[in-house]
Amino acid sequence: MARVYNWQIGREMDYPYDEHRPERQWAGVFDINKCIACQTCTIACKTTWTSGPGQEHMFWNNVETKPYGFFPMGYDVRILDALGPQDWQGERYAGQTIFEAAPSGERILGWRPDDEDYAHPNLGEDEIKGRIDRGVAYAIPHESWMYYLARTCNHCTYPGCLASCPRQSIYKREEDGIVLVDQSRCRGYQECVRGCPYKKVFFNPHSGVSEKCIGCYPRFETGEVSACFAACIGKIRLQGWISKPDQAREDNPIDYLVHIRKVAVPFMPQLGLEPNLYYVPPIHVPDFFLRQMFGPTAPRAAETYRHVRDDVTLRGLFCLFGSTDRVFPRFRVDGDVAMALEEDGTEILRVPVTEPTIVRPETERLYQIRRVNTP
Amino acid sequence: MTSKHRSAPRPRGWVWLVGLLAAAASVGCGGGRADHVIARRVEGELPRMDPVAAAWDDAPEFEATLQPQNVVAPQLAEGSVSRVRVRALHDGTWVAVRLEWDDATDDHNVTTSTFSDACAVQFPTGREVRPSPMMGNDGAPVDIVYFRAAWQTTDNMGELYPNMPPIYHPAEAAAEGEPREQMALQYQPATHAGNPTVVRPDGASVVAFSAAGFGSLSPTEGHFAVQGHGEYREGHWYVVLAREIGDASSAPLAPGQRTAVAVAIWNGSHGEVGSRKNRSDWLDLEIEGGGS
């Protein structure tokens, strides 16, 4: 095992291969507070990539309801349970990652779901954490809560899937960090299905080969965001490039959210994969749950988000979420205008940070109709 | 043995002699047991696709012991098949190995929960150096003939999911040629890439690979032809794995040669796949000479 640095756990860790970061790293930020579980992203992905035989059960993008929704069944609680206590000392993870906790004779601590575990992709939809007694619904913060968690492959810096494959059939692209299963090399051993704690590699029983999210690389190569990002109705998603923390740039939208303002946090960082999807945590969920799911900095991220209204740059950047199909490597907020920029500073588009308020009369004179109060 | 048997009078000396002679005869002219694998020469047709053909009765049987692969991760912690009965035949151009082992379940489908039963035989590629028994090593590659039960299942999906409604697959609906190719690239990438796990000549259940160490298994690009077939009968697998001998002047498998063969068995329902397998060491293999 090599020693590699994982900034998300604030320390070095064991990994089967040396540290090697790609030239640029694919990344995304999801604002959980805005997701409505419409599943448009899920369907965008399904129709684009997984409409073939043997792919019926696959959702490279899925949206589940937390805390009781999973896809596949129990994927997160099973690995958290297997890993045992996960202690943090401040922002340094003091427990074991799934590489460090690998049982003897294994490359990783993993488990393989049953076929049945994929059969109910949206079980637990809209289930809340507990029952609602009379009047409790009016109390803030809510005693009972739920939230939607949209997920794709994280195109991890230290992929568990890649680490578990005994044939080196999985590789991480140098140009964008996208993690792919080589479709001619894979022999369907499913070690990757076992090894990915997010269960984002799927076995195709028709071809006998494993398949996973390809980060829509044909789109990404032309500067367009992935299909699930483009389709997002709630405009909760922002796609781009993430730098290492010591190379973070103020004008890189992902860096700004993750490294500079620390309002977006990784999912289960303690597992050690350095996943590259970052979540603005839900502000109505108790801290203990946020910490378990998104690490020790999640409550602080939620706190920052609570005040986003008073934060000109942050607010401006959130207005750019879902505003364009182009990947924009830079942004600028100028007064009441937020701009998405190309690398060379060319403007892709601009949006108002404060939507203008227009008051219209209750009765439309021309048609002699009354307006209803629908925005 | 019951005490009744034990107290029975000892057979006379001549009875033993007859027994010994009979045993020797059975090894000498077919069948019986041997202390290494002997590929007997057949004059008629070599049963390359029939693991239960009568011809196999003429080949002596060697029982090999298997051990779980517990050297390289991921390992098989506990083996599930500890013995395999090996017979071999050849006709001067092809050599065929028949494996027989006990397995309580016929696993011939693969899902996320289950793997397929499978087996393989491996041969050294040169006459001098004996490669590592664990898939060869750098500079000493091995030839592998691999059988997967799932590859003989004609309607894998139908068997697995009998209640699945008909589903529209754009790739299948697309017109032949370019449009279908494009669809396959998008929705059936392994097929499009010609992965032998899904695309095999004539849908064969046996594939030829070569390897030079763990994780290096790759198709042989047709440098030797293979054939084979498996049958599961009442708790036993019978599988024939046949390959071309190749150029008789250089091939280690040419008639009259003594070389080696190694065996691997995977028990699908025991989660065995890839490097999680039951494997043998090199077994001595004698390719009987003589004949035309």
Ligand code: SF4
């Ligand atoms: S999320 Fe899973 S499939 Fe994706 S790169 Fe990470 S380990 Fe691999």
Ligand code: SF4
């Ligand atoms: S499309 Fe956007 S809002 Fe709808 S479920 Fe997906 S992530 Fe959530």
